[in-house]
Amino acid sequence: MQPAYQLIYDKLFEHYGPQSWWPAETPFEMMIGSILVQNTNWRNVDKALIKLGPYFEPEIIDHFPIEDLAQLIRSSGFYNIKAKRIKAFMEWFRQYDYDTKRIKAINNTELRKALINIHGIGKETADVMLVYAFEKPIFVVDAYARRIFYRLGYNMPTSYDGFRKLVEKELPEELTLYNEFHALLVEHAKQFCRSKPICKECPLLDICDQRLELK
Numbered sequence: 137m138q139p140a141y142q143l144i145y146d147k148l149f150e151h152y153g154p155q156s157w158w159p160a161e162t163p164f165e166m167m168i169g170s171i172l173v174q175n176t177n178w179r180n181v182d183k184a185l186i187k188l189g190p191y192f193e194p195e196i197i198d199h200f201p202i203e204d205l206a207q208l209i210r211s212s213g214f215y216n217i218k219a220k221r222i223k224a225f226m227e228w229f230r231q232y233d234y235d236t237k238r239i240k241a242i243n244n245t246e247l248r249k250a251l252i253n254i255h256g257i258g259k260e261t262a263d264v265m266l267v268y269a270f271e272k273p274i275f276v277v278d279a280y281a282r283r284i285f286y287r288l289g290y291n292m293p294t295s296y297d298g299f300r301k302l303v304e305k306e307l308p309e310e311l312t313l314y315n316e317f318h319a320l321l322v323e324h325a326k327q328f329c330r331s332k333p334i335c336k337e338c339p340l341l342d343i344c345d346q347r348l349e350l351k
């Protein structure tokens with residue numbers, strides 16, 4: 137029998153096709169975007185990214201006065217907090233001369249630990265950076281993944297890493313798969329498995345328990 141998580145992936149991929157994430161021009165833009173998107177939607181992030189556009193070089197952002205940075209990213213919400221987080225991230229990034237290639241050479245576990253140690257970078261933000269900027273095959277556990285897996289009928293661990301490891305145990309260590317899986321789950325949560333789900337035409341209907349209590 138085909139492993140369960142692979143089956144979810146296959147069905148979503150067949151329905152939505154490749155998502156080719158993350159929506160960013162460079163790994164640096166991706167990483168800043170992943171901090172800006174905390175507790176907000178992508179529309180608000182997009183506005184902030186447009187304002188940041190003329191300054192989008194690591195050295196410039198690193199040396200930008202924090203108050204001015206906060207104003208530029210105002211549309212993303214919690215802008216003073218996020219400006220501090222970006223500054224903390226830049227301090228770490230500077231240690232590698234802002235060179236993502238150098239950082240990619242660090243092994244997954246060590247790099248993940250280093251990212252989580254940066255002020256304001258939680259496990260979810262660290263993991264999206266690991267997948268989309270540093271090309272490490274890791275499963276991102278977000279609220280959408282939790283909602284969809286619960287409704288499908290899986291009793292997943294409540295801890296972030298418990299959930300992540302259980303999925304990773306079953307899937308091959310392929311970057312493309314993890315890159316696409318997170319993007320597909322986000323797309324599915326937006327199109328069908330919304331807070332109020334649209335089950336009738338859902339591509340996962342035949343494998344879903346439709347446990348619809350909010351999770």
Ligand code: SF4
Nearest residue numbers: 328329333335338344
């Ligand atoms: S059938 Fe309904 S509850 Fe199940 S995954 Fe689809 S939209 Fe979500």
